[in-house]
Amino acid sequence: MAMLGTVERPLRVAVVGSGPSGFYAADALLKAAPVCTVDMFERQPTPYGLVRSGVAPDNMKIKSVTKTFEKIAAHERFRFFGNVEVGVTAPVSVLRRHYDAIIFACGTETNLRLSIPGEDLPGCHTATSFVGWYNGHPVYRNFHFDLTQEIAVVVGNVAVDVARILSRTADELKHTDISQDALDALAESRVREVHIIGRRGPAQAKFKKNEIRELG
Numbered sequence: 001m002a003m004l005g006t007v008e009r010p011l012r013v014a015v016v017g018s019g020p021s022g023f024y025a026a027d028a029l030l031k032a033a034p035v036c037t038v039d040m041f042e043r044q045p046t047p048y049g050l051v052r053s054g055v056a057p058d059n060m061k062i063k064s065v066t067k068t069f070e071k072i073a074a075h076e077r078f079r080f081f082g083n084v085e086v087g088v089t090a091p092v093s094v095l096r097r098h099y100d101a102i103i104f105a106c107g108t109e110t111n112l113r114l115s116i117p118g119e120d121l122p123g124c125h126t127a128t129s130f131v132g133w134y135n136g137h138p139v140y141r142n143f144h145f146d147l148t149q150e151i152a153v154v155v156g157n158v159a160v161d162v163a164r165i166l167s168r169t170a171d172e173l174k175h176t177d178i179s180q181d182a183l184d185a186l187a188e189s190r191v192r193e194v195h196i197i198g199r200r201g202p203a204q205a206k207f208k209k210n211e212i213r214e215l216g
């Protein structure tokens with residue numbers, strides 16, 4: 001019988017999730033001494049996780065990391081399977097029958113609830129849904145946001161991204177990675193003021209000075 005980790009019998013690894021963690025894990029495996037094959041499973045039809053659906057569409061520098069992922073994906077021992085939700089459409093027990101190892105690189109996509117009164121009132125949205133909307137995420141791309149009034153963004157890591165996207169003109173956004181639906185809606189936006197509200201001071205804010213400068 002051929003030895004595990006050789007050309008005759010490569011180590012078969014399944015990677016669940018196609019965000020940065022999944023791709024860098026795949027890269028390390030494909031460069032490793034034992035010969036590995038990597039099959040990547042992603043529940044969305046498209047790869048790259050939050051680099052595609054979280055990172056702001058005008059942040060082309062960060063998004064350009066996908067070029068590295070494309071190179072990894074071009075490896076002859078790498079395969080990508082989209083639209084496969086492990087644990088739902090593909091049970092882990094089935095994967096275990098076909099692979100020597102499984103790496104779960106599923107990220108953390110859920111919202112952090114504030115547990116305050118009014119959190120679920122109409123007009124209150126999580127960053128996950130708004131960010132997913134402007135990035136064309138399949139789950140959020142048809143959401144509707146009222147862009148006729150002032151908007152308050154509660155300060156967090158993504159607050160500046162959201163404020164910047166709301167403040168930019170359609171002309172500025174049209175050359176970015178923004179979804180067409182979001183671009184059309186933002187072109188009609190009547191938002192004239194965006195307030196970022198934080199419970200602590202500027203020193204504790206998660207965004208950096210240059211991100212504030214980018215607001216113009």
Ligand SMILES: Cc1cc2nc3c(=O)[nH]c(=O)nc-3n(C[C@H](O)[C@H](O)[C@H](O)COP(=O)(O)OP(=O)(O)OC[C@H]3O[C@@H](n4cnc5c(N)ncnc54)[C@H](O)[C@@H]3O)c2cc1C
Nearest residue numbers: 017018019020021042043049050051054055085086106107
């Ligand atoms: C709004 C936002 C903006 C951000 N902006 C920046 C930024 O400007 N700069 C920066 O450096 N970082 C930024 N980040 C952080 C960065 O995107 C994450 O740190 C990074 O994407 C995490 O990588 P990951 O691979 O662990 O997870 P993810 O990118 O979340 O990837 C996980 C993948 O696993 C898939 N998955 C989950 N469950 C299953 C399953 N059961 N079966 C199959 N697939 C599954 C998901 O669909 C997803 O594609 C931002 C994050 C967010 C949310």
